[in-house]
Amino acid sequence: MTECRRLIVPLCWFSLLLAATLGMGQLEGLFRVIEPGSRQVIYERADFLSLLGRHLSVVGAAAVLAILIGVGAAIAVTRPRGRDFLPLVSQLASMGQTFPPVAVLALAVPVLGFGTLPIIVALLLYGLLPIVRNTLVGILGIDPSVREAARGMGMSSGQILRQVELPLAAPVILAGIRTSVTINIATAAIGATVGASNLGDPIISGIVNGNTAYVIQGALLIGLLALSVDSLFSRLPSPIVR
Amino acid sequence: MPFDRPRYNVVLLSLSLVGLLVWLALDTVSVAPNRIVPGTSHGLAESLGWGGVLVSALPLLALAALARRPTPKSLRIALGLVVVQLATLPLWLSLAAHRLVDPGAVGARLGIGAGVWLLLFLLLMLLVELRSRLAISRLAGAALLVMPLAVLGWCLTQWLAPLALWQEYLGRRDQFLGAIFEHLALVGVAVGVSLVLGVAAALAMRRWQAAQRIGFGVLNFLQTIPSIALFGLLLAPLAWLSAHVEWLAALGVSGIGWAPALLALVGYSLLPMVRNTFVALEAVDPGVIDAARGMGMSRGQVFRQVRLPLALPVILEGVRITTVQAIGLTAVAALIGAGGLGTFIFQGLGQAAMDLVLLGALPILVLALVADALLGALTDTLRPGGAE
Structure with missing residues (x-):
């Protein structure tokens, strides 16, 4: 019962998101007020549901890869065998935070070309860093006497990792994943400039055509998506039983 | 704690070997007749000649060898080698430009290949690693980059005119x-x-x-x-x-x-x-x-x-x-x-x-x-x- 109650707020956000996605056309009157001069006030080049789907799949793919690689790398460098790489990886993770997402995206395009792939790679690289850093902080922050x-x-060693270290570090790791995913939901919108079609499309198209209604539609959906995912993360059951 | 581990520095060893691999295997430069046509890629041997391949690979091999005995002294030598290798990158690009770009072709462009970018990245990682091993301050670490940057600047004015990035800069x-x-x-x-x-x-x-x-x-x-x-x-x-x-x-x-x-x-x-x-x-x-x-x-x-x-x-x-x-x-x-x-x-x-x-x-x-x-x-x- 409490499990269900925990999920009420995220469910509200998600249903609001879905309602906004499906019912954007119903709000035409409202957008007409905002943008009286334009011929068209609802973005129609693609329907919002498929834009939302593509947005989610790009962010999701990048997040899954970033979690696998990031948590894996952080675990590897905290084992005795990989310990030599620890200073380098933790320095890279903190230095990498300073890389602006647009620059990462722009650098991925010359290598990978236009389309969805450079976005996934850029989001993956960018999302990797908070996850690596937080996993390192989580595992290294465990009191050595617990491990002893x-x-x-x-x-x-494997049992210690699975039953002691990961559960104890889980809240910090989850916080890293949350940061990574929330940032990437917003950053993915910039991907629309390099030819990936997602919820950034209406925004770019609105800026180019001077149509504020388009911008609002894109921003509204991305904002709702970010809030839904964020509230879901904040209510994930905490794995530690104190 | 350091006693139960192997003596060699694994990070140095693996970074220098990966560096050697990407340097030898990936494209070094690409040459395009003008801005619009996509360039043709050239590997290391084509770009530098076999002599150049040997000489440019030497510092990386030396780095891998130094990793076997990571005393402070050899780490300092390794740091020097990394800086030298960084400084020689523009020189190798200049050599490639000299060999591959026809001096008469106006508007020909030299693009930097994946091999060079990745080696640059790996060398910077080596710099970060060696800097933290030797506990060198931020300022001194930054000062190490002065020499490579000076070489780059000099090469750009002398020999690297066809470099595409440089041409874009000159145009704007x-x-x-x-x-x-x-x-x-x-x-x-x-x-x-x-x-x-x-x-x-x-x-x-x-x-x-x-x-x-x-x-x-x-x-x-x-x-x-x-x-x-x-x-x-x-x-x-x-x-x-x-x-x-x-x-x-x-x-x-x-x-x-x-x-x-x-x-x-x-x-x-x-x-x-x-x-x-x-x-x-x-x-x-x-x-x-x-x-x-x-x-x-x-x-x-x-x-x-x-x-x-x-x-x-x-x-x-x-x-x-x-x-x-x-x-x-x-x-x-x-x-x-x-x-x-x-x-x-x-x-x-x-x-x-x-x-x-x-x-x-x-x-x-x-x-x-x-x-x-x-x-x-x-x-x-x-x-x-x-x-x-």
Whole structure:
């Protein structure tokens, strides 16, 4: 019961998002007030549902890869065997935070060409850093005596990782994933400038044609999407039972 | 702890071997007869000749050999080798230009290949790694880059005229300097304004609980709007304002240009600024404040002489985060005609001219890194008990 109640707020946001996506056409009167001069006030080059779907799939693909690679890399460099790489990886993770997403995106295009692939790669690279950093902070922040105690109980290294280190570090890792995904939902919109079609499309098209209604439609949906995902993360069950 | 591990430095070994691999296997340069035609790629042997291949691979092999016995002395030699290898990259490019580009062909362009970019990246990683192993200060680390940059500058004026990136720069020399200036001006003004507003807001929030909740609510909400959309959303209201309020129009405020860009930048900058200032002021140890009060300091004195100096490093951390973020966001502002380096990125994307994209993106990257390093060093200096 409490599990269900926990999900009420994210569900509200998601249903609002879905309603806005499907019912954008119904709001024509409202947008007509905002943009009285334009012939068309609802973005119609693609329907919002498929734009939302593409936006979600790009961010989702990048997030899954970033989580796999980021958490994997952070685990690898905190094992005895990979420990030599720890200073380098943690320095890279903090330096990489300074790379502007637009620059990363712009640098991915010459290598990978236009379309969806450079966006996924840029979002992946950009989303990797908070995840790596937070996983490192989470695992390294565990009191060494806890690890000692687990070893003293006869746990193997793998067991310690799965049953002690990861559960203890999980809140910090989740916070990193949350930052990464929320930033990427907004950054993906810039992808519309390099030919990926997603919720950034109406915004770009609105800026180019001077049609504020388009911009609002894109921004509204991206904002709702970000809020939905963020509220979902904030209510994920905490894996630690204290 | 270091005794139960193998003696050799795994990081040095693997980075230098991967570097060797990408240098030998991937394309070194591409040559195009003009700006429009896509270039033909050339591998290392074609670009440098077999002698060049051998000589250019030697430092990497030496690095791998040095990794076997990582004494401080050999690590220092390795650092020297990395710097030398960095400095020779422009020379190898010059050699490739000399061998592959017909001197008579006007407008022929030399593109930098994946091998060179990746080796550059790996060498910079090696630099970071060796710098932290040898505990070399930030400043000395930056000084190591002076020699490679000097060589690059000299090669550019002497032999690297066909380099595509350089040609894009030469074609837009005045524009480029103007764009850097615009970029920095937008970032500077946005950070300055948000610093003043942010400190004021943080002070107000400390005073009134309600302001705290509402303030953070509004600022958090602002962050969920994608930057590109916020720029777009400000177009219409500002256009309306400039059409109806004369003195604003006289100031140059309009729907496109610097005005909406600046507003959006300030909006985004406020959250990190307010959050850090607020946290910094709150986090000062109450015992210290009590002690200061006990010494007979007035409220104002406590704030100016105790609380503010103690909070300063964290506030500066906020300035650092904000500045780096603003440098990136200003690139997006080019979409609404605010100028800056983003102009080149979007022009380049529009014309499918990738070297033009690089001309915009690389300086932005460098600016962000430099701003980060400078403000980080400043924060370290101001930290109580830090280096004076």
